[in-house]
Amino acid sequence: MRRELYEMLAALAEKDPSVILVVADLGTFGTFRSRFPARFINVGVAEPNSAGIAAGLASQGKRVFLYGVAGFTLYRAFEQIKFSIGYWNQRVCIIGTGFGWRYYQMGRGHHAADDVAVMRLVPNMRVFAPVDTDSLSGILSREPSGPCYIRIGEGLGDESFRCLPTSGSDAVVVALGEMARQCSAAVGALRNEGVDVGLVAIEELRVEHVREKLASAAQTCRIIVVEDHVAIGGLGSIVRDAGFPIAKHVHLPTDVDTVTHSRAALLQHYGFDTRTIQNDILSCLNSKPSM
Amino acid sequence: MNNFIREARQAILTMSYHARVGHVPSALSMVDYLSILFRYFVDPRRDKVILGKPYGAQAYYAVFAQCGWIQPQWSSYGSEDPSWRYCMGREHPLVTFIDDTLGNALSVACGIAMGFPGRVYVNASDAYFQAGSVWESIMFAGAHRLNNMVMTVDNNHMQVLGFTPDILDVEPLKERLSLFGWRALSADGHDLTDIHSTCEIAFASPSPFPTAIVFNTVKGHGVSFMENQSEWHYRELSLPEFNAAMEEVS
16 A cells, blocks of 8 residues: 555645655655655654654644654654644644554564554544555545544455445454455355355544444444454444444454564464454354453 | 843742742743843744743743733733643744643754744753754754754753753753754853844854854842752742842842
């Protein structure tokens, strides 16, 4: 999804002369840099400064995108994001990459398994998890007037999730952004076997949004939450806050690490592979939901 | 100018006494240079004002009132009135940004200086330069030659728990700033002639570099029992202390 993002931001900059891209020495952005060099600000390896500069530019009416690996931007610059961007309600769009184990071999710093929880704590911050490039494009075109955070990943799985129903009488898989694509094969296979299971992608991390998305979920169906995020403060807790019991919660541990040599193996290690998700769905069909 | 500053000092003490708050010496150390700066060189209605030293806000209110930009309502200081908060809030119309912690305002000022064609003024303190994020911004402003930025430093050599050189020395600050690509000046922060002539250079004589003025000051200046006394950082004035202080500054 990164490559498409680079092009989308270049297109936005073409249309809107107030668009400025701030990075801390990450992101190639070839088109953007060659066409709008003055609007591409690379502050060097200095994430706190990048977030402050973004806030200052936004205060002067610039439409600022702050791009980086989420594991660096959010933690190194949390103070600046919270106080200078969030509290002052500046229109800065933070884009964090690294999900879907994009940087599986790069070490702990490249993972941000609690980004949603951390960003939900920031005043005025809206948090998005686009499921694919279409939804990323939609979020960018409706970009809020205050601060927002968008997590983007690798574009896992295929597009077939769009053909799957969003509700089912047996179960519904509620997935965090791109995880919906990761779950689509499991859901599709079970449907072929006669299990009435639906799939819902949650693209904005907000109780009202989840409530809306699950409005058609049958009262009796089991809810399986799948998120490449820790249990605290992520999609699972929002689903619970929205009043839905969770039959099975697939999530990451807080000490997520690059324990294997490939992305596929990592997905399997943490239980996000098709077979494990399929088994998770089946195992909870007869279990009692828990709050 | 002497009257202007004397009244500002009285206002600082009056506000602090009524609100029963500390940070009085932090306000007293910078009031001389803030008075000259805002009287002659910086207009918040035209320039962008950024407070990297949010504490001792009594001095900002006092000087803004002396300049006629706000109506003096000393008894409102420290109240729920958004125009008279203990530390100026984001609602205050005369300031563009205020640090909520210490060490972030300068990076915001860099962003403002790139997005705003006019003058960007930042006030900071000496202990501010102990924060690593400040040096990211200092390096950036110097490298990008943000020459519409002027920063003043209230170099009062003290911080919460004692003397800055004993805790973590930031000196030689002027030389360090100079090495980071700033035009660095310094002045005696209580000598009105020196303050004025240094501000003349900073504001009237163009430079390709951002400008810093390190004002060497005394914390609590003008009230003998507060000067260089660490315990007064947070201490509130009793009535006899208030009266004694008022007498000294008058």
